[in-house]
Amino acid sequence: MAAEQISHGVPPSLSAKVVGSFAYLTVRDRLPTILTRVIDTIHRNKNKFFEQFGESGIQAEKQAISLLSKLRNELQTDKPVLALTDGLQDTESWNQYLQRHQNMQGDQEAVSWFKSPWLYVECYMYRRIQEAIWLNPPICDYDVFNEGKAQSYFESQQAVMALCTYLEEVNKNMEETSKNQLSEHFNKLLKVSLWGNKCDLSISAGQENSQKTSPIDSLNSLQTFILVDDSNVVWSTLNSIEEPGQQEKSTSGRVDFVLDNAGFELVTDLIFADFLVSSGLACEVRFHGKCFPWFVSDVTAQDFQWTIRQTMTANHKWMSKSGVQWQKYMKEGVWSYHDHPFWTLPHEFCDMSTDAPDLYATLMEANLLLFKGDLNYRKLTGDRHWDHTVGFDTSLRGFGPAPLCSLRTLKANVQVGLQPGQGEKLTSQDPDWMTSGKYAVIQFYSPKSVQT
Numbered sequence: 318m319a320a321e322q323i324s325h326g327v328p329p330s331l332s333a334k335v336v337g338s339f340a341y342l343t344v345r346d347r348l349p350t351i352l353t354r355v356i357d358t359i360h361r362n363k364n365k366f367f368e369q370f371g372e373s374g375i376q377a378e379k380q381a382i383s384l385l386s387k388l389r390n391e392l393q394t395d396k397p398v399l400a401l402t403d404g405l406q407d408t409e410s411w412n413q414y415l416q417r418h419q420n421m422q423g424d425q426e427a428v429s430w431f432k433s434p435w436l437y438v439e440c441y442m443y444r445r446i447q448e449a450i451w452l453n454p455p456i457c458d459y460d461v462f463n464e465g466k467a468q469s470y471f472e473s474q475q476a477v478m479a480l481c482t483y484l485e486e487v488n489k490n491m492e493e494t495s496k497n498q499l500s501e502h503f504n505k506l507l508k509v510s511l512w513g514n515k516c517d518l519s520i521s522a523g524q525e526n527s528q529k530t531s532p533i534d535s536l537n538s539l540q541t542f543i544l545v546d547d548s549n550v551v552w553s554t555l556n557s558i559e560e561p562g563q564q565e566k567s568t569s570g571r572v573d574f575v576l577d578n579a580g581f582e583l584v585t586d587l588i589f590a591d592f593l594v595s596s597g598l599a600c601e602v603r604f605h606g607k608c609f610p611w612f613v614s615d616v617t618a619q620d621f622q623w624t625i626r627q628t629m630t631a632n633h634k635w636m637s638k639s640g641v642q643w644q645k646y647m648k649e650g651v652w653s654y655h656d657h658p659f660w661t662l663p664h665e666f667c668d669m670s671t672d673a674p675d676l677y678a679t680l681m682e683a684n685l686l687l688f689k690g691d692l693n694y695r696k697l698t699g700d701r702h703w704d705h706t707v708g709f710d711t712s713l714r715g716f717g718p719a720p721l722c723s724l725r726t727l728k729a730n731v732q733v734g735l736q737p738g739q740g741e742k743l744t745s746q747d748p749d750w751m752t753s754g755k756y757a758v759i760q761f762y763s764p765k766s767v768q769t
């Protein structure tokens with residue numbers, strides 16, 4: 318039996334080795350489809366590379382496609398996971414992780430696409446896509462997922478306009494707003510940010526998946542699909558932040574968003590963050606994004622800046638007003654964007670304190686951490702075969718730099734913190750409940766509430 322399966326009652330990782338499982342179907346069908354789309358995108362942009370870089374652009378395009386076709390072949394024929402060769406900042410960490418898994422698996426069997434943890438090989442695929450781009454200098458800044466992310470932003474304009482109009486109303490009346498009304502606005506915008514996660518591009522293998530109606534209007538009917546709703550605890554956490562040394566005085570603190578997808582989801586996060594600052598619930602917001610294009614639609618620094626710029630220049634009064642405000646928050650340092658190589662490593666978050674102690678220390682300074690999306694949930698819980706009734710705190714396995722909340726629509730079959738029988742009931746009513754994106758959770762954990 319593999320070492321990880323016998324380590325202290327921690328359940329095994331989800332893996333494509335379970336034939337027919339969601340992990341198996343993803344590795345067999347969805348990942349090769351995503352690779353094929355990436356290859357097509359690069360090929361379609363051949364002329365652009367030629368215009369920009371001349372003949373060397375064409376050579377780079379050919380070479381990148383050849384590396385990506387090789388990658389697709391390795392995946393589809395369950396070849397061993399290979400060490401990276403690009404000598405970048407995180408190359409060593411990836412290669413050490415491979416060694417760690419090889420040691421756990423024993424020498425008889427190589428770490429490979431269909432035998433190793435799904436979380437690991439899926440992350441590895443995105444890192445190898447990046448390697449293919451980075452190894453071809455003239456096109457090394459090219460974001461193979463850019464077109465889809467921009468499209469998701471443009472296709473959700475109606476919804477963005479509706480949200481910015483709502484935000485304007487809320488902000489305009491802030492002075493006269495009672496605590497109860499504030500808590501209602503908070504609840505709505507938290508949930509808009511939650512459901513914004515429905516719109517990622519990886520689950521649809523890159524196909525159009527955007528929001529077209531006003532999200533505020535849909536919130537009531539969506540409530541029954543929220544399986545765990547800890548939003549009240551999140552609200553009370555933000556309302557009970559104490560200044561160090563001043564026990565009684567309540568003040569606002571720092572909220573960190575560990576971002577997920579660009580396009581519509583990012584706008585919902587920015588709107589929520591705007592509200593947190595304008596209401597005084599937070600005085601600082603930090604956004605954490607990815608260092609390179611990741612899981613098709615995840616936010617990079619480029620996407621972050623682009624989204625604010627686009628919103629600023631939109632031909633809609635409240636949209637552009639919001640964008641201008643966001644730019645101002647960035648300039649003043651009230652908001653800031655950060656990336657760290659750890660977010661694009663395959664590690665479970667319980668490894669963060671040892672493998673990225675600097676990042677862990679930064680997160681400890683936050684008053685609240687909001688983890689957006691499904692992949693962050695998989696990393697929080699280690700992407701393991703947990704019983705649905707296991708506590709969220711147990712599944713975190715010691716991870717808890719600060720009070721944290723996962724805002725996630727379910728797109729992978731890991732779910733903890735449910736009531737006894739809740740999972741079974743859902744399975745009988747709706748067999749795809751864990752993977753369809755139809756259900757969601759707002760799950761909270763605070764290291765402070767742990768009795769020592």
Ligand SMILES: O=P(O)(O)OC[C@@]1(O)O[C@H](CO)[C@@H](O)[C@@H]1O
Nearest residue numbers: 517519520690691692693728729
């Ligand atoms: O993290 P996100 O954007 O919410 O979802 C990412 C995702 O679509 O990609 C994986 C499947 O390929 C799953 O973890 C998840 O469903």
Ligand SMILES: [Mn+2]
Nearest residue numbers: 577578612615
């Ligand atoms: Mn994502």
